[in-house]
Amino acid sequence: xxxxxxxxxxxxxxxxxxxxxxxxxxxxxxxxxxxxxxxxxxxxxxxxxxxxxxxxxxxxxxxxxxxxxxxxxxxxxxxxxxxxxxxxxxxxxxxxxxxxxxxxxxxxxxxxxxxxxxxxxxxxxxxxxxxxxxxxxxxxxxxxxxxxxxxxxxxxxxxxxxxxxxxxxxxxxxxxxxxxxxxxxxxxxxxxxxxxxxxxxxxxxxxxxxxxxxxxxxxxxxxxxxxxxxxxxxxxxxxxxxxxxxxxxxxxxxxxxxxx
Numbered sequence: 001x002x003x004x005x006x007x008x009x010x011x012x013x014x015x016x017x018x019x020x021x022x023x024x025x026x027x028x029x030x031x032x033x034x035x036x037x038x039x040x041x042x043x044x045x046x047x048x049x050x051x052x053x054x055x056x057x058x059x060x061x062x063x064x065x066x067x068x069x070x071x072x073x074x075x076x077x078x079x080x081x082x083x084x085x086x087x088x089x090x091x092x093x094x095x096x097x098x099x100x101x102x103x104x105x106x107x108x109x110x111x112x113x114x115x116x117x118x119x120x121x122x123x124x125x126x127x128x129x130x131x132x133x134x135x136x137x138x139x140x141x142x143x144x145x146x147x148x149x150x151x152x153x154x155x156x157x158x159x160x161x162x163x164x165x166x167x168x169x170x171x172x173x174x175x176x177x178x179x180x181x182x183x184x185x186x187x188x189x190x191x192x193x194x195x196x197x198x199x200x201x202x203x204x205x206x207x208x209x210x211x212x213x214x215x216x217x218x219x220x221x222x223x224x225x226x227x228x229x230x231x232x233x234x235x236x237x238x239x240x241x242x243x244x245x246x247x248x249x250x251x252x253x254x255x256x257x258x259x260x
Contacts, residue, residue, distance in 0.1 A: 039097075039229065039232070040076055040077065040078055041097045041098055041099045041224070041228060041232055042078070042081060042091070042095070042097060042098045042099070043067055043071065043076075043078065043079075043080045043081065043098075043099045043101065044080070044081045044082075044083055044088045044091050044092060044098060044099070044100055044101070045063050045064055045067060045080055045081075045082055045083070045088060045100065045101035045102050046063075046082075046083065046084065046085040046088040046089070046102055047059075047082050047083070047084065047085070047171075048085055048150065048153075048172070048173050048194070049061060049173060049174055049194070049197050049198075049201065050062055050193060050194070050197035050256040050257065050258065051063040051064070051101075051102050051120075051220075052064040052082055052101075052102070059080070059082055061256065062119075062120075062252055062253060062255075062256040062258050063101040063102040063119065063220075064080060064082070064101070065252055066101065066119060066222075066243075066249065066252055067080050067099075067101040067222075068080065069243065069248060069252075070236060070239045070240065070243070073239050073242075074235055074236075074239060080101070084151075084171050085150055085151065085152050085153055085171060086151050086152030086171075088100060088102075088103075089103060089109075089152055090152075092113055092223055092224070092225050093109070093112045093113060093225070094225075095225055096225060096227050096228075097225060097227070097228050097229070097232070098224070098225040098228065099116075099222065099223070099224050099225075099228070099232075099236060100113065100222065100223045100224070100225075101222055102119065102120075102220050102221075102222070103220060103221055103222075103223045104153065104154030104218060104219070104220050105118075105219045105220065105221050106154050106157055106158075108157060112226070113223040113224060113225060113226060114223060114224040114225070114226065114228065114233055115221045115223055116221060116222040116223055116224055116233060116236050116237055116240065117221060117222045117236070117237060117240040117241070117244075118219050118220070118221050119220055119221065119222055119240075119249065119253075119258075119260070120191075120193065120218070120219060120220035120253075120258055120259065120260065121217075121218075121219055121259055121260055122191040122192055122193050122217075122218045122219075122220075122258075122259040123191065123192065123214050123215075123216065123217050123218050124154065124155045124158045124189055124190065124191055124214070124215045124216050124218050125189075125190070125192075125211050125212060125213060125214045125215060126141050126144075126147065126187045126188070126189055126211075126212040126213050126215065127180070127187065127188045127189075127190055127195055127209040127210065127211055127212065128144075128180075128186065128187050128188075128209065128210050128212055129180060129181065129208055129209065129210070130208055130209070130210055132186065133186065134210050134212050135187050135212035135213050136212050136213060137213060138162060138163075138213060140212070140213070141162075141164060141187065141212065141213050142163070142164060142166075144166070144186040144187045145166065145186050146166050146167075146168055146184075146185045146186055146187075147159065147164060147166060147167045147168070147185060147186070147187040147188070147189055148167070148168050148170065148176035148179055148180065148185040148187070148188050148189065149167050149168075149169055149176070149189040150169065150170065150171065150172075150173060150176070151169045151170065151171055154216075154218060155189045155190065155191070155215075155218075156169055156189070158189065158215040158216040158218075159189050159215060161215075161216070162215055164189075164215075167189070168185060173190060173194045173198070174198060174201070176188045176190065177190075177194075177195070177198040177202075180209075181208065187212070188209070189215065191218055191259070192211075192259055193256075193257060193258050193259050195207075195209055195211075196257045197256065197257055200257065222236060222240060224236065
C-alpha cells in the first residue's frame with residue numbers, strides 16, 4: 001500500500017499485484033534531483049603555471065588535470081573554476097562546500113581548511129640571472145633592489161618571514177620570470193617546478209637562472225573548506241589515494257616537471 005495526495009486529504013491507493021509505482025518514483029527523482037546535485041562541491045584552482053594555465057581556449061596543467069580526473073572518477077557534472085590565486089584561496093577558506101585543488105600548506109593556513117592530500121613537495125628559493133649579483137645568503141638577497149613574488153602566495157609569505165621587504169607582488173609566475181630576464185626585477189622567489197616550467201615553456205636552450213638562498217620548504221595540498229561534508233572529503237581522499245596507487249599522480253607530475 002502507498003499513499004497518494006488527494007484534493008484536501010490523504011487517501012490510500014491499493015496496487016494490483018502486477019502494478020509498480022515507477023511513475024511516482026520518477027516524479028520523486030525529479031523533485032529531489034536538485035538536492036542531490038547541490039551536494040556536489042564547488043571546485044576551484046589558481047591560474048599559475050605549471051599547475052594551471054590557459055591554452056587554446058581551455059585550461060591545462062598539473063593541478064587542473066588532476067582535478068578533472070578526480071571529478072571524472074566521482075561522476076561530477078560541474079566544471080573547475082579557475083580564479084586568481086588570492087581569490088581561490090579565499091574561496092576555500094571562507095565559503096561552504098568548496099574543494100581547492102592547490103593550496104600551499106603553511107602555518108598561517110593550518111586551521112583554515114581540511115588538508116586532503118599532498119600533491120607537491122618543493123621549495124621556495126631566490127633565483128637570479130647568470131652573470132648578475134646572486135642571492136646565496138640572506139644578506140645578499142636583502143641587497144638586491146627588487147624581488148618578485150605572487151600576490152597572496154606562500155612564496156610572498158616566505159619572503160616576509162625572512163625580513164625581505166623589497167618585494168613586488170603580481171599574479172603571474174611567468175611574468176616574474178620575464179621581468180627577471182629583462183632586468184625589471186633582480187630576484188625571483190619561486191619553486192623549482194615553476195622555474196623549470198618557465199625554461200621549457202620559452203624554449204630556453206640553457207637555464208639562465210641561478211638558484212640561491214632557500215627561503216622555505218613548500219608543500220601544496222588538495223583541500224576542502226571547513227564545512228564541507230565529511231562524505232565528500234572521504235571521497236576525494238580515497239580517490240586521490242587510488243591515483244597514488246595506480247601511478248596516475250606520478251605520471252601527471254612527470255609530464256609537467258613537478259617535484260613530488
